[in-house]
Amino acid sequence: MKAVVLAAGQGTRIRPLSDSIPKPMLPVADRPLVAHTIDAAIDAGADEIVLVIGYEGETVRDYFGDEYRDVPISYAVQTEQAGTAHAVNTAREHIDGPFAVLNGDNLYDPAAVDRLFEHCPAVCAIAVDEPRNYGVLSTDGDSVTGIVEKPSEPPTNLANAGAYAFPERAREWLEVPESERGEHEITDVLASVIEEFDVTPVTLDRWLDVGRPWELLEANEWKIADLDRRIDGRVSDDAHLEGDVVVEEGATVKPGVVVEGPALIRSGATVGPNAYVRGATLIGEDASVGHAVEVKNSVVSRGTSVSHLSYVGDSVLGRDVNFGAGTNVANLRHDDADIKFTVKGERVSTGRRKFGVVAGDGVKTGINSSLSPGLKLTTGATTRPGESVERDR
Ligand code: TTP
Known part of the structure; x- marks a missing residue:
């Protein structure tokens, strides 16, 4: 079966991280986000991947080319x-x-993608506590009977997880009218399939829709925890690596470093001397984490430097960011309330008690900058030495 993978979106909610990289290409453990989806499809037996690209699409094409894991890509x-x-x-x-x-x-x-392919026509669903916030499936025994968007009285707790196996005839039903929010929605195609076919609900044990920056952290928490310990890089005898730590070939871990897994240190990255890395952290290619720097549960993207005397917790740093010496991130409020973050101009709760900062590509902080929880620094933003930054910029 061919798998059509949707990767054309603009990723407006995850800005500034998507300013120049399409969301599906943002790093999740050792590969782009969309590569995990494609891997699942290939493992389930997809014989061709059709990637729908659009926004910054060439980045996707450059990475996957015409073939990936011996499967043709179009x-x-x-x-x-x-x-x-x-x-x-x-x-x-x-x-x-x-x-x-x-x-x-x-x-x-x-495993669920496997079952999706096996049971075509089928749709993936996940049991949720608050179905009112989702597209919800109604079912009759082993068959899906309908789908309704954000219902006030949900027929089940099964949210649509955006994965479908359609019969060939669905190809004729792809032209659907605009929905209320002005888009042509795949759920309307599903509704036509449900009318003509028995559609099996395939329940997922785990699912994550990466829409906002903290969900990129959660994606990394999931996929970094799946990695097994592997030390291929240069690690000093005076470094201490505990648990499932991956140090890729070409990475360097200097004396006095403590890494508590799960953690991934990618090729070309340098950690230490005397650094502390813990809690599902990704140190991207060619990134540098220097002396007396602690990084916890964070994504440090390719080419980024946090070189001296810093704390970075529960944060996402884009590419080629430079944190000046002594830059510190606050990731917890004194009142313990959930951290809020601005998404498309609105302050929304991240649902996290701990969340630090999101820095777009090329951000530079002055020495001793102090960054508040839930702060967004847009692509190329700068802070002054000694500044306490409480407002997005
Ligand atoms: P969304 O998450 O709805 O859109 P998005 O990824 O652009 O993000 P945002 O809402 O923050 O702007 O899209 C769901 C999936 O469908 C995602 O993989 C992107 C893809 N998509 C397309 O390929 N083309 C489209 O026209 C739309 C709307 C989405």
Whole structure:
């Protein structure tokens, strides 16, 4: 079966991280987010991946090329992000036979993707506590009877997880009218399939929709914890690596460093001397974490430097960020309330008691900058030496 993977979206909620990198290409453990989706599809038996690209699409094409893990990759370019059904329709000429559709910014438990493919026509669902916030499936025994968006009286607690296995006939049903929010939605295609076919609900044990920056942290928590200990880089005898730590070939860990796994130190990165890395942290390619720096539960992207005397907790640092000596991140409020973050101009709760900062690519902080919890520093932003930064910039 072919798998159509949607990766054309603009990722507006995850800005500034998506300012120049499409969300599906943001780092999750040792590969881009969308590579985990594609891996799950290939493991489930996909014989071709059709990637729908659009926003910053060339980055996706450059990474995957024409073949990935011996499976051919083809591309459909969606020039206007007019919705998920519109995205699949862009790939229509690639579709012959039954086909799967997966979101390129979702992590699915791989066993469920297997079952999705086996039970075509099928849709993945996840049991949630608050179904009112989701598209909810109604079911009758082993069959899906309908789907309703954010219902006030949910028929089940099964939220639609955005993974479908469609029969070939669904190819003819991809042109759907605009929904209330002005998009052509894949759920309307699902509704047509439900009318004509028996659609099996496949329940996921675990699922994550990566829409906002803290969800990128959660994605890394999930996938870094899946890694097994592997030390291929240069590690000083005076460093102490505990648990499932991966040091890739070409990475350097200097004396006095303590790493508590799970943690991933990618090729070209340097850690130490005397640094402390813990709690599902990713140190990206060519990044540098220097003397007396503690990094906890964070994503430090490619080329970023936190070189001297800093604390970085529960944060996402984009590419080529430079934290001046003594820059410290606060990740907890004195009143213990959940940390809020600005998404598309609105302050929303992250649902996390601990959350630090999100720094776009190229951010530079002056020495001794003090950064408040839930702070967003946009691409290229700077702070002054000794500044206490409490407002997004
Ligand atoms: P969304 O998460 O709804 O959109 P997005 O990824 O652009 O993010 P944001 O809402 O923050 O702007 O999209 C769900 C999936 O579908 C995701 O993998 C992107 C993909 N998609 C397309 O490929 N084309 C589209 O026109 C839309 C709307 C989404």
